[in-house]
Amino acid sequence: MASKTSRIFLFLLVMTVSFVVLILSQEYLSKSWTIFSGKHELGWETFPLNINLWGQEEKTAVPPSVSTTAVVETPMPLLYRGNFTKLPQWDFDDVYNQDAPPRPTTCAQSLRNSQDENFKKAFLPNIRLFLHKDNINMSEWNRLSHFNNPFGFMQFKYDDVMASVKLIPKPKEPLLLPKPGGDGCVHCAVVGTAGILNGSKVGAEIDAHDYVFRMNGAVTKGYEEDVGNRTSVYVHTQHSITASRYIFGKYGYKSAPHDEGIKYVLIPEAMRDFQWLEGLFKGNESFSGPHHKKWPGAYYSGQYNENRFYVLHQDFLRYVRNRFLKSPNLNKRFWAIVRPTNGAFALFLALHTCDTVDAYGFMTDEYMKYSNYYFEKYIKSNVIFYANHDYILEKNTWKSFHKRKIIKLYQRTEPETKTETPKQH
Ligand SMILES: *[C@@H]1O[C@H](CO)[C@@H](O)[C@H](O)[C@H]1NC(C)=O
Ligand SMILES: *[C@@H]1O[C@H](CO)[C@@H](O)[C@H](O)[C@H]1NC(C)=O
Ligand SMILES: *[C@@H]1O[C@H](CO)[C@@H](O)[C@H](O)[C@H]1NC(C)=O
Ligand SMILES: *[C@@H]1O[C@H](CO)[C@@H](O)[C@H](O)[C@H]1NC(C)=O
Numbered sequence: 001m002a003s004k005t006s007r008i009f010l011f012l013l014v015m016t017v018s019f020v021v022l023i024l025s026q027e028y029l030s031k032s033w034t035i036f037s038g039k040h041e042l043g044w045e046t047f048p049l050n051i052n053l054w055g056q057e058e059k060t061a062v063p064p065s066v067s068t069t070a071v072v073e074t075p076m077p078l079l080y081r082g083n084f085t086k087l088p089q090w091d092f093d094d095v096y097n098q099d100a101p102p103r104p105t106t107c108a109q110s111l112r113n114s115q116d117e118n119f120k121k122a123f124l125p126n127i128r129l130f131l132h133k134d135n136i137n138m139s140e141w142n143r144l145s146h147f148n149n150p151f152g153f154m155q156f157k158y159d160d161v162m163a164s165v166k167l168i169p170k171p172k173e174p175l176l177l178p179k180p181g182g183d184g185c186v187h188c189a190v191v192g193t194a195g196i197l198n199g200s201k202v203g204a205e206i207d208a209h210d211y212v213f214r215m216n217g218a219v220t221k222g223y224e225e226d227v228g229n230r231t232s233v234y235v236h237t238q239h240s241i242t243a244s245r246y247i248f249g250k251y252g253y254k255s256a257p258h259d260e261g262i263k264y265v266l267i268p269e270a271m272r273d274f275q276w277l278e279g280l281f282k283g284n285e286s287f288s289g290p291h292h293k294k295w296p297g298a299y300y301s302g303q304y305n306e307n308r309f310y311v312l313h314q315d316f317l318r319y320v321r322n323r324f325l326k327s328p329n330l331n332k333r334f335w336a337i338v339r340p341t342n343g344a345f346a347l348f349l350a351l352h353t354c355d356t357v358d359a360y361g362f363m364t365d366e367y368m369k370y371s372n373y374y375f376e377k378y379i380k381s382n383v384i385f386y387a388n389h390d391y392i393l394e395k396n397t398w399k400s401f402h403k404r405k406i407i408k409l410y411q412r413t414e415p416e417t418k419t420e421t422p423k424q425h
């Protein structure tokens with residue numbers, strides 16, 4: 001009896017110590033990055049109002065009568081994207097909330113145990129993933145109002161955004177859990193829409209994963225042999241879920257995936273996404289809105305459930321851009337529209353919620369051999385490069401992650417048909 005009690009005590013002690021060590025190492029990681037990037041810390045509360053518009057911090061001392069921990073009660077004045085000729089650099093740009101519950105690493109092969117130095121330095125395993133009513137307050141609002149959408153709330157009015165954010169329920173469970181009876185690892189497939197999947201016959205391999213992520217115009221009916229038929233997590237925006245029917249209808253797309261128990265993840269990319277959320281959570285009273293003719297929940301084919309609906313946090317989106325996909329186009333005049341693709345955000349969501357990630361249907365060096373989308377089976381189209389995304393940077397990132405064994409990227413190399421060496425960009 002006594003020895004059982006002491007064993008339990010010892011166990012709890014070990015758990016507590018490991019937890020503290022984990023927290024400290026997180027702290028260390030974020031600090032070392034802070035120093036590495038030449039930035040320093042500042043209290044948000046005292047900061048926002050004395051920045052000039054061109055990103056130069058004015059080192060105004062805090063008036064002695066104002067406590068540095070005083071709570072700011074009002075939204076800061078709006079900043080406008082048009083006032084900046086390139087991405088503004090704030091001292092706190094690369095600082096993020098990191099409060100996702102730490103996950104025990106029972107999975108030896110987890111990407112969380114990667115020994116790749118650059119990945120270890122950049123990766124924040126417990127970065128805050130989701131936005132909800134309990135993790136926003138005025139100082140958070142003011143901090144995030146420095147960053148353009150979807151990385152923050154620049155140019156948005158407090159009341160417009162908060163009308164929906166204050167309705168977002170706090171997620172009741174993590175996005176993914178290890179499957180019972182499995183090996184303790186969360187194995188994920190993330191399926192993009194690239195033409196490389198046409199004729200690939202990897203559908204069964206994709207479906208064999210614990211969880212399958214898809215995004216945007218993820219039509220599976222009629223393409224199962226190549227892309228599988230399961231969807232566990234569907235990543236979308238208001239635009240992608242409403243427009244896909246019109247754009248991809250001719251390829252058989254009828255509605256967003258709606259497998260039993262599916263989890264929906266929204267990227268709040270623009271004001272219309274917040275209006276969408278407001279309609280979604282208010283339910284029947286708000287059937288139509290400026291960007292939807294019927295209740296938004298009806299777009300999820302009977303599978304909408306508040307408990308399985310997640311909204312990505314601005315810190316997570318900005319972290320993905322800043323640490324992994326910082327395009328040189330952010331220094332150009334059209335900087336404010338430059339952002340990672342929905343597919344990239346979905347892949348990074350998987351990197352933060354899974355132990356192993358296999359990516360299918362993402363861009364590879366041989367993209368010119370394939371159509372833009374896998375469902376363009378009969379006429380070979382060319383890959384379209386939109387100015388708001390840096391596809392080449394993303395392509396090279398996936399390839400590098402694959403080489404460094406962080407993900408497994410499906411590249412469909414068929415040596416006998418390989419005729420040229422990949423182009424250098
Ligand atoms: C910033 O942009 C706003 C809105 O476009 C404009 O009214 C204002 O004059 C600009 N301010 C500066 C300093 O250019
Ligand atoms: C506001 O939220 C942030 C992030 O969740 C938290 O760190 C901070 O303590 C909160 N501030 C107040 C005054 O509640
Ligand atoms: C997917 O395909 C498998 C095998 O053909 C089948 O058993 C399963 O019911 C399908 N699942 C869905 C969601 O259609
Ligand atoms: C919501 O609207 C639908 C369609 O008009 C109706 O059938 C349903 O009963 C309503 N539900 C609630 C909870 O009011």
Ligand SMILES: *[C@@H]1O[C@H](CO)[C@@H](O)[C@H](O)[C@H]1NC(C)=O
Nearest residue numbers: 198199371376377378379380
């Ligand atoms: C799609 O795959 C099929 C089967 O491999 C092939 O015959 C067809 O040419 C491919 N379509 C395109 C546009 O590449």
